[in-house]
Amino acid sequence: MKVSCRLGLCLILFSHIALAGPAQSGRSIIFPSLNKQPKLEEEVLTVYGAVNHRVISPLFKAYQEAYSNVAIHYTESNTRHLYEQFLSEPNNRPDVMLSPAMDLQFKLANDGYALAYDSPELGRVPKDSHWRSELFGFTYEPIVTAINTDILAREALPQSREQLLNLIRSKNHLLDEKIGLFDIQQSGLGYLAWAYDGQQSRSYGRLLEAFGTHQAQLYTDTASMLDGLLKGQIFIAYNLVGAYSYQWTQKYSWIKTIMPTDYTTIIMRTAFIPRDAQQPTLAKRFIDLLLSPEGQHILANQSALTPISAKVKGPFSRDELNKLPHGIFRPIPLGLELLIQTDDAKKRLIYSEWRDAIQPELKRKK
Amino acid sequence: MAKATTSIRRQLILMVAAVLIVINIIALWSAHIYANRAAKESYDRLLYGSALQMAENITILDSQVFIDLPVSAFETLALSASDRAFYAIMNGRYQVLTGYKDLPSIPFTQLLQQSSEKEKFIPIYYETMYHGEEVRFVALGKRLLEADSVNDVFIIVGQTSDARRAAATEVSQMALQFVALFFVITLLLLLFVIWRVLQPLQAIKQAITERSPQELSPLEANVPSEVAPLLKSINYFMAQLDNTLSRLQRFTAEAAHQIRTPLAGLNSQAQNAIDETDEALRQKQLQHILESSNVLTGTVNQLLSRATLTHRYQSHPFSPVSLDHVVKETCRELVVWALERQVEIEYLGDIQVTIKGDEFALKQMLQNIIENAIKYSPKGGVVEVELMVMNELADASIRLQIRDQGVGVPDKDKEHIFEYFYRSPDNFTSGSGIGLSIAKDVAEHHDARFHLKDNSPSGLIVEVSFPQQKGLLYES
Numbered sequence: 001m002k003v004s005c006r007l008g009l010c011l012i013l014f015s016h017i018a019l020a021g022p023a024q025s026g027r028s029i030i031f032p033s034l035n036k037q038p039k040l041e042e043e044v045l046t047v048y049g050a051v052n053h054r055v056i057s058p059l060f061k062a063y064q065e066a067y068s069n070v071a072i073h074y075t076e077s078n079t080r081h082l083y084e085q086f087l088s089e090p091n092n093r094p095d096v097m098l099s100p101a102m103d104l105q106f107k108l109a110n111d112g113y114a115l116a117y118d119s120p121e122l123g124r125v126p127k128d129s130h131w132r133s134e135l136f137g138f139t140y141e142p143i144v145t146a147i148n149t150d151i152l153a154r155e156a157l158p159q160s161r162e163q164l165l166n167l168i169r170s171k172n173h174l175l176d177e178k179i180g181l182f183d184i185q186q187s188g189l190g191y192l193a194w195a196y197d198g199q200q201s202r203s204y205g206r207l208l209e210a211f212g213t214h215q216a217q218l219y220t221d222t223a224s225m226l227d228g229l230l231k232g233q234i235f236i237a238y239n240l241v242g243a244y245s246y247q248w249t250q251k252y253s254w255i256k257t258i259m260p261t262d263y264t265t266i267i268m269r270t271a272f273i274p275r276d277a278q279q280p281t282l283a284k285r286f287i288d289l290l291l292s293p294e295g296q297h298i299l300a301n302q303s304a305l306t307p308i309s310a311k312v313k314g315p316f317s318r319d320e321l322n323k324l325p326h327g328i329f330r331p332i333p334l335g336l337e338l339l340i341q342t343d344d345a346k347k348r349l350i351y352s353e354w355r356d357a358i359q360p361e362l363k364r365k366k
Numbered sequence: 367m368a369k370a371t372t373s374i375r376r377q378l379i380l381m382v383a384a385v386l387i388v389i390n391i392i393a394l395w396s397a398h399i400y401a402n403r404a405a406k407e408s409y410d411r412l413l414y415g416s417a418l419q420m421a422e423n424i425t426i427l428d429s430q431v432f433i434d435l436p437v438s439a440f441e442t443l444a445l446s447a448s449d450r451a452f453y454a455i456m457n458g459r460y461q462v463l464t465g466y467k468d469l470p471s472i473p474f475t476q477l478l479q480q481s482s483e484k485e486k487f488i489p490i491y492y493e494t495m496y497h498g499e500e501v502r503f504v505a506l507g508k509r510l511l512e513a514d515s516v517n518d519v520f521i522i523v524g525q526t527s528d529a530r531r532a533a534a535t536e537v538s539q540m541a542l543q544f545v546a547l548f549f550v551i552t553l554l555l556l557l558f559v560i561w562r563v564l565q566p567l568q569a570i571k572q573a574i575t576e577r578s579p580q581e582l583s584p585l586e587a588n589v590p591s592e593v594a595p596l597l598k599s600i601n602y603f604m605a606q607l608d609n610t611l612s613r614l615q616r617f618t619a620e621a622a623h624q625i626r627t628p629l630a631g632l633n634s635q636a637q638n639a640i641d642e643t644d645e646a647l648r649q650k651q652l653q654h655i656l657e658s659s660n661v662l663t664g665t666v667n668q669l670l671s672r673a674t675l676t677h678r679y680q681s682h683p684f685s686p687v688s689l690d691h692v693v694k695e696t697c698r699e700l701v702v703w704a705l706e707r708q709v710e711i712e713y714l715g716d717i718q719v720t721i722k723g724d725e726f727a728l729k730q731m732l733q734n735i736i737e738n739a740i741k742y743s744p745k746g747g748v749v750e751v752e753l754m755v756m757n758e759l760a761d762a763s764i765r766l767q768i769r770d771q772g773v774g775v776p777d778k779d780k781e782h783i784f785e786y787f788y789r790s791p792d793n794f795t796s797g798s799g800i801g802l803s804i805a806k807d808v809a810e811h812h813d814a815r816f817h818l819k820d821n822s823p824s825g826l827i828v829e830v831s832f833p834q835q836k837g838l839l840y841e842s
Contacts, residue, residue, distance in 0.1 A: 110450045112497035132448050199437055336444035336451050337437060345433035345455070345464035 029053050031060050031072040040069040045282040047072060048086070049098030050079040050189070051269060052223070055243070056098070058302035063289050070282055078221055079104060079188030086113070086274070093274045095283035100141070100241060101188030102332055103195075103341035105270045109135040110339065114272040117284050121291035129268060129308045131334050137268030138290045139305045140318055142242040142326065143193045145258045146226065146249070151175070151235035159325065160262040161203045164236070168210045175214045180225045180234035183218035184354055189267070190220075193239040195341050195350055196265055196332055203262070211238070212357030229255055241267070243305045243316070259326035266331035268308060375564055382556045390545045397541030398534075405533040409446060409525070410504070414489050416442040416453075417506040417523045424455065424519055426510040431457065431519060433464055439523075446529030452496060452503075453523045469503070469522055470494050477507055481518045499526045566593045570600070582608040621669055628662040668734075668800040675727050675804065679811055684722040689764065689832075690715070692725060693753055696732040700740065708745040711736065714752040719764055721832055723812050731808035734801035735768045735828050742772035742826070756831075764832040771825040780818045802828075 033042050045063075049056060053076050060072045075094070077085070079101035086093060086108060099105050108114060114134035122130055129137035145164060147157065151171060158164040168175055182190025197204050217234055219225040222244045228234045230252060237245070245257040271290060273283040289295040296307035300314030310318045332338070340346055419439035425432045433455055443451040454465035458481065460474065471494040480487050487507035493500055503524035510517040566589040573585050584601040635655045642648040697713050704711050739749045750769040775783055784803045809816040809830050819827040 110452075112450070112499070132450075333444070335447060336449075337440045339443075339451065339453070340435055340437050340440050343435050343464055346435055349434055 027076050029074045029076065031057070031064065031074065033071040034064050034068040036068065043070050043279060043282060045070050045072045045096070045279055045286060046094040047074045047096045047098060047286070048082055048094040049074060049076055049096075050082050050100060051098050052076070052244070055303045055305060058298045059290065059295060062294065062298055063286055066289070067282070067285060078186070080186060080191075083108070083188060090276070093276055095277040095279045096271055096273060096286050098269060098271050099188070100139075100267055100269045101192055102137075102267060102270055102334060103192050103338040104188045105135055105272060106131070106334065106338040107342045109272055110336070113275055115275045115277060115280060115283075117273060117287060119284070119287050119291055121288050124293065124311075125291050125296075125308050126310070128331075128334060135270050135272045135334065136287055136291060137270050137334050138296075138308050139243075139267075139269040139299060140308045140321075140331070141267055141269065141306050142259050142321065142329070143239050143265040143267060144242040144245050145260060146229055146237040146240055146245045147256050147258065148229050148232065148235045149254045149256055150232065151178070157256055157258065159258060159260070160327070161201060161207060161260050162262065164238075164258075164260070165203065165206055165210055168214065168236070175235060177215045177217060178233075178235045179211055179214050179216040180228055180237040181211060181216045181218055181358075182225070182239060183220055185351060186218075186220040189241065190239065191347075191350075192267065192332065192341055193265055194354075195346070196330075197239070198350065200263055200265070200330060207238075208353065208357045216358060218358070226255075239265075243303075246316075247304055259324060261325065261327035263328045263330045264326045266329050268331070268334060269305070270334065374567075375560060378560045378564075379557065382560070383553065386549055386552055386556075390549050393545050394538075394541060397545070398538045401534040401537030401541065404537065405530045409527075409530045409533070410491060410502070412442055412445055413491075413502065413504045413523055413525055414506070416440070417489065417504050417521045420453065420455065420521045420523065421506060421508040424508055424510065424521075426512045426517055429512065429515065429517075431463060431510065431517065435464070443523070443525060446525060448528045448532070449526045450497070450499065450501075451523070451525045452501065453521070456520045456522065458518050458520075463519065465522075469524065470496055471503075472520075472522055473505055474520075477505055477520050480507055481509075496524065501526055502530075563590075566590060567596075570597060574600075582611070624665055625662065628658050628665070632658050632662070665800070668804065671730055672800060672804050672807075675730060675808065678724060678727060682724055682726075684724060686720050687723045687725045687728060689719045689721050689723075689728070689766075690717060690753055692728050693732060693751060693766065696729055696736060697751055700733070700736050703737075704740045704749065707740060707743070709740045709743045710748045711740070712748050712750045714750055715754055717753060717755055719753065719755065721764065721812070724808075727808045727811065731805040731830070734805045735830075738801050739768050739770035739772070739826070739828070743770045744772060747771040763834055766830045766832075768828045769821050769825060771821065774820055774824050774826045775818060783818065784816075805830075 035042055047056075047060075053074055056074070060074065064070060064072065079099050082097070082099055083101065083104040086097065097105065097108070109131060116133045118133050119136070122133065122136075125137075129140075149157070151174065152167075155167065155170070156163075158167045168179070182193070184191040184194045197207070201207075216238075217228065219228065222240055225234070225237050225240065226244060226248050229237050230248070240257075242257065242259070245255075248255050249257045271287060273280060273287065277283050291308075293309065293312060296309040296312040297314060299305045299307040300312045300317040304316050306316050306318055306321050313319065416439045419436050419442065423434050423436050423439075435455075440451075443449075452466045452469060454467070454469050454472075455463045456472070457463060458478065471492060473490050473492060476490050487509070490505045491502065492505070493502050495501070501524040503522055506521045506523075508519050508521060510519060566587065569587055570585065570589070570593070573587060582604045584604065585597060587597060589597050632655060635651055635658065639648050639651040639655065642651055694713060697711050701711050736749060736751065743749055748771065750767070752767045752769070754765050754767075756763050756765050784806045805828075806816045813833055815829075815831045817827075817829040817831070819829060821827050
């Protein structure tokens with residue numbers, strides 16, 4: 001009991017910090033082992049993730065219940081930082097990498113940094129949710145738009161990108177500096193979602209133009225963007241991960257989450273075991289848990305992340321997601337298509353369009 | 367018991383199986399080669415297609431190369447879902463414009479040569495290790511034209527070979543399944559065909575097995591032309607056997623009769639002799655008994671000698687026999703017995719001849735013929751025995767003639783004279799009627815021809831012609 005109390009304490013402590021500031025550099029959280037038998041030697045599973053630790057901790061708890069001698073060292077940072085750190089610190093690689101930036105994760109796997117593992121659980125998740133038994137998608141999450149309804153006055157909540165553009169047009173200067181975006185140059189997930197929009201939508205150019213004209217605010221993480229939304233610093237937050245946004249909506253009724261009805265981008269959070277992991281066996285067990293019905297159930301019920309498995313029930317299951325108003329679900333394919341997102345030339349093009357429109361030197365908010 | 371050689375069925379099955387296995391191995395091997403080539407070609411096309419799509423989207427503006435790679439190029443690569451892919455766009459100065467910076471073994475020489483020749487670029491395929499895996503690359507040049515300057519860029523796209531291997535394996539496995547199925551079906555069909563073809567033999571065997579031992583009528587079966595001679599032989603053999611058996615039957619019946627009748631006579635004569643009171647009559651009756659007993663002894667002796675001969679035929683191989691010697695010896699042995707009947711024996715011919723044969727049997731033959739001649743000769747008659755070599759015809763032969771001066775045999779009886787116990791109806795001389803048939807048997811056993819001719823003015827000539835035998839000398 002003592003152990004879980006301590007665990008609860010550190011969770012509360014860190015959740016506060018996590019919401020307060022941007023997760024620019026890595027922040028480590030230790031989940032001590034539940035070991036009651038001193039005979040068993042304590043082992044450490046190192047996990048790096050761009051997943052909020054509060055969201056992932058139920059999984060860690062389940063893991064430690066099964067393997068009580070394992071302590072988990074979790075380092076949380078944003079997707080791009082995670083990627084760059086992985087490449088720049090070859091001696092400091094984790095046992096498991098978790099990130100929603102599918103393109104960056106894929107690039108690492110394609111370049112041979114991932115360990116292949118034929119998890120017995122692979123048969124229970126959709127076929128296209130893993131690649132080469134190296135990269136494992138474990139969630140199925142919509143990219144959404146969150147709106148502080150204070151801005152709407154008597155107008156209807158926009159449902160599509162077209163309606164969002166109309167709203168921005170009609171509110172005009174009211175929305176100057178009141179639109180929140182991920183800084184695609186800082187956030188891997190932001191770039192992924194934005195580049196994918198570029199492939200999918202004809203409204204992409206007009207959106208960019210609108211964001212530019214209204215001097216959109218740039219954020220590097222979801223938490224600070226949602227905080228800004230809550231405090232009225234921004235009224236519209238575009239391309240957020242649904243899980244966090246829906247949590248906000250539950251708490252604060254004036255914040256609405258929209259899955260655009262023209263199309264809704266779906267991303268998968270992915271996990272892989274680095275080839276030079278210190279504890280590959282512990283890591284494999286973690287992957288097994290992550291993909292198992294038990295792990296997927298935890299995601300759908302406690303982590304508030306929509307799991308990849310369509311069979312699992314729970315408030316955040318795929319069934320529930322389907323019941324919400326949405327457009328065509330467009331999952332970003334987990335495959336070689338993602339290489340285009342990491343292409344330097346492509347990136348330069350998108351960055352330059354972005355910079356031209358948004359002029360980050362002047363508008364960027366830390 | 368005849369030793370069976372390897373069964374036709376087994377030989378056929380083994381050969382058919384061997385041929386099938388060889389054919390199937392060749393088929394599998396070809397399928398494997400084909401599968402590999404097909405997989406290689408189709409995945410090379412994907413690679414090339416991807417490179418082309420990338421090339422399509424590279425342009426030049428104000429001497430600045432502008433690259434906007436299309437998703438479709440990567441979607442094309444993603445068709446092989448489990449393969450890694452690598453790419454790079456480079457300029458003529460070996461600078462990587464975008465993509466992987468450390469791709470190995472890029473065939474720059476060839477690319478630059480293609481570039482300098484100002485010809486159309488053709489794709490260059492090569493394989494090399496990258497990130498610890500074998501990767502197949504395509505390198506393709508693209509010419510960028512702007513005003514008066516020419517700039518070439520090179521597109522290099524590579525992919526690991528898992529999908530190719532999987533595709534090749536899949537085709538090979540399908541081929542394996544097909545070939546296995548084909549093998550089993552063909553083998554079953556051929557087994558059926560073999561069974562069907564060999565069925566007539568089985569049918570013959572069945573027909574023979576099912577018969578009672580006494581049934582020797584020809585087998586009636588519809589058989590293919592290849593088996594017909596066998597059936598014919600079997601039927602011929604059975605006809606022979608039937609013939610032999612019926613002869614044996616008749617012989618046994620006749621022999622029983624021939625022995626029983628004199629025995630009955632002897633019995634009654636002996637009874638009469640016991641009852642007879644007149645000593646002179648009784649003496650005469652006893653004389654009769656003795657004569658009958660002699661005749662019976664002769665008959666039994668001949669039957670036994672025949673049995674002996676039959677046994678010898680099967681157990682004694684031929685050996686060289688001096689024929690003239692045997693003839694002379696037989697004449698000598700019979701000359702006393704002949705003189706008792708006032709008949710002379712005259713031996714003619716002075717040749718020496720050796721043939722292959724059975725001496726004992728030949729002697730029995732001569733004895734029987736000469737005894738017969740003596741028996742039917744009139745008192746004071748002469749039996750001529752002559753041995754000669756005939757060279758008249760293409761093939762020389764040894765001819766033995768025994769000529770008597772008796773009444774001869776009418777032509778209608780000549781056919782029957784060799785039948786056991788046959789005696790001319792108007793013949794009253796004592797005799798068993800076996801002698802000549804035994805002689806004929808021996809002659810035939812020696813492949814000799816047995817002829818009966820008329821002597822002039824009367825009498826019978828028995829002629830035995832031995833065929834020429836190689837390696838044996840006859841001297842005149």
